[in-house]
Amino acid sequence: MSVAGTGLTVQVRLFASLRERAGWDARRIELAAGTTPEGLWRQLGLGDGAIPATVRVAVNQAFADPHQPLAPGDELAFLPPISGG
Amino acid sequence: MSVAGTGLTVQVRLFASLRERAGWDARRIELAAGTTPEGLWRQLGLGDGAIPATVRVAVNQAFADPHQPLAPGDELAFLPPISGG
Amino acid sequence: MADARPALLVVRLHAEPFDPLALLAGTGPGGGSGAHPGGWCGGLGLDSPAAEAHFIGRVRGTAAGGGVLEALELEHYPGMTERQLQVLAQACAARHGVAAVLVAHRVGRALPGEALVLVAVAADRRGPAQRCGGELLEALKHEAPFWKREWSGGVGTWVEGNTPLG
Amino acid sequence: MADARPALLVVRLHAEPFDPLALLAGTGPGGGSGAHPGGWCGGLGLDSPAAEAHFIGRVRGTAAGGGVLEALELEHYPGMTERQLQVLAQACAARHGVAAVLVAHRVGRALPGEALVLVAVAADRRGPAQRCGGELLEALKHEAPFWKREWSGGVGTWVEGNTPLG
Numbered sequence: 001m002s003v004a005g006t007g008l009t010v011q012v013r014l015f016a017s018l019r020e021r022a023g024w025d026a027r028r029i030e031l032a033a034g035t036t037p038e039g040l041w042r043q044l045g046l047g048d049g050a051i052p053a054t055v056r057v058a059v060n061q062a063f064a065d066p067h068q069p070l071a072p073g074d075e076l077a078f079l080p081p082i083s084g085g
Numbered sequence: 086m087s088v089a090g091t092g093l094t095v096q097v098r099l100f101a102s103l104r105e106r107a108g109w110d111a112r113r114i115e116l117a118a119g120t121t122p123e124g125l126w127r128q129l130g131l132g133d134g135a136i137p138a139t140v141r142v143a144v145n146q147a148f149a150d151p152h153q154p155l156a157p158g159d160e161l162a163f164l165p166p167i168s169g170g
Numbered sequence: 171m172a173d174a175r176p177a178l179l180v181v182r183l184h185a186e187p188f189d190p191l192a193l194l195a196g197t198g199p200g201g202g203s204g205a206h207p208g209g210w211c212g213g214l215g216l217d218s219p220a221a222e223a224h225f226i227g228r229v230r231g232t233a234a235g236g237g238v239l240e241a242l243e244l245e246h247y248p249g250m251t252e253r254q255l256q257v258l259a260q261a262c263a264a265r266h267g268v269a270a271v272l273v274a275h276r277v278g279r280a281l282p283g284e285a286l287v288l289v290a291v292a293a294d295r296r297g298p299a300q301r302c303g304g305e306l307l308e309a310l311k312h313e314a315p316f317w318k319r320e321w322s323g324g325v326g327t328w329v330e331g332n333t334p335l336g
Numbered sequence: 337m338a339d340a341r342p343a344l345l346v347v348r349l350h351a352e353p354f355d356p357l358a359l360l361a362g363t364g365p366g367g368g369s370g371a372h373p374g375g376w377c378g379g380l381g382l383d384s385p386a387a388e389a390h391f392i393g394r395v396r397g398t399a400a401g402g403g404v405l406e407a408l409e410l411e412h413y414p415g416m417t418e419r420q421l422q423v424l425a426q427a428c429a430a431r432h433g434v435a436a437v438l439v440a441h442r443v444g445r446a447l448p449g450e451a452l453v454l455v456a457v458a459a460d461r462r463g464p465a466q467r468c469g470g471e472l473l474e475a476l477k478h479e480a481p482f483w484k485r486e487w488s489g490g491v492g493t494w495v496e497g498n499t500p501l502g
Contacts, residue, residue, distance in 0.1 A: 007475075012444070015411060015413060015481070015483060016411050016483035017483070017494040017496075018492055020494075025415055031431055037474050042442045054496070058413070058416055058481070061415050061416035061419055062416070062419070075414060077416070078369070079413070079481055080483065080494070080496070081483075081496045082477070082479070082480065082482060082483065083477070083480055083482065083484045083494075083495040083496065084410075084441065084453070084476055084478075084479055084480050084481075084482030084483075084484075085441075085452065085473060085476050085477035085480075085482070086177035087185070098247075100245060100247060100315070100317060101245050101317035101319070101328055102317070102328040102330075111180035128254065139330070143247070143315070146247070146249050146253055147250070147253070148313075157187055162247060162250070164315055165200065165317065165328070166329070166330045167311070167312055167313070167314065167315055167316060167317065167330075168311070168316060168317055168318045169244075169287070169310055169311050169312075169314050169315075169316030169317075169318075170227055170275075170286065170287045170307060170310050170316070170331040191360055191361045191375065195357045203393075209357065215476075217397070217449065218394050218448075218449035218450075218460070219394065220393065220394055220396045221391070221392075221393055221394075222390075222391070222392040222393075222394075223389070223390065223391050224388075224389065224390040224392075225387070225388070225389050225462065225465070225466065226387075226388040226390075227386065227387055227388075227389075227437055227462065228384050228386055228388075230386045234422065243391075251468050267456065275401060282384075283384035284384075296391065296393065299391070300466070300469075302468050303466075304466050307462060312441075333464065
């Protein structure tokens, strides 16, 4: 799951139902340049196909485009449906 | 202003700017059967013509029709534009 | 919560300054002996509502004409004012199916910064609580007999109409 | 009031039960030393606002499935949640030109009847205060990372989505 030597390391975080389904809440992942949140979603086996419409992506604690390549040091989070308030 | 012997006595009340303009706040008035708030408005010299659209009428402490004849013992009030809250 | 039961209503006129938060906490003047653990709703026998909306209006520091406001005088029609507030609160509560409504309004001479009006609504859902509160506030501004006189520069001027909703 | 100045914002997450009225009065936990005479607005250096709208949401006694709710667990994303609340409050305050916004939200395990959320808005007019409060409540329900898990009959169920506005 990690690609040695690329130097591109990101932190991946899962919350709530996604965290429980995956069985982990945070992982440091080394990955190929150009990898997107969508790519990582498949790579990590979080789901079969694309990120479901109900799951949102945050990069560095702000909502982000799942097709935007990640940068070294990014914190990527997959967020299941929000239910606050 | 009073019509002796009719037995129809009503209490008239004025508030705020109407009270100040008229110089009184409450009067007991004896008047002819069939008299309406509108009739009393003229009779008391509160205004030249009809009750202005901005003035509302209350009979027995509920908003009322200015053209509905008054009954003995009624409490009639003329209310200038409301500004609560 | 009891959307089907008639709403519990409290209507209060205050001739002296009142503290809206104390009324909400159930510790205000006339609020009974000491704080009720459930606040104004608990005082009415209601469990903690899932949704509660409040509005507090206070006396501004400036008169409509732009001058410094010294005081705001609030005249009302004793008897009819309380009755109208009750009628308006009842109708609004029924329309939105809320559990409880509290309306407090100042009368007499009030100073800038003092509370003029408090409307609180308890309901099972946020939408009805907020909508009932907003509509009741508009209703009482137009349908409950209160008259404001602004005192500025020693001169009193009757306010004819309300400030815009904005 | 300062419609032109940027709004004053307070965002708070509470891992323990909080008293919304104490926060509004400026006497809540972390609200400083003792009551501020001007409440939460006074604590921000604001004069008494002409218009103030509040909303309080509390934990219901029943789960979505109809069973008795034992507890509501509130997960959040530390860092992002506070940031998003700040961004949402800022945007909503600017859109409506209000003077101040207070948002408090519970995290962790909460019991029925306990406060979940408080949104308070101070403004110069009632319309902006009410509208900003209502919109910010909807925004934070959908745009701030919180996740609810209902515990009923010893089983925890993640809530996917919000209760309807109603």
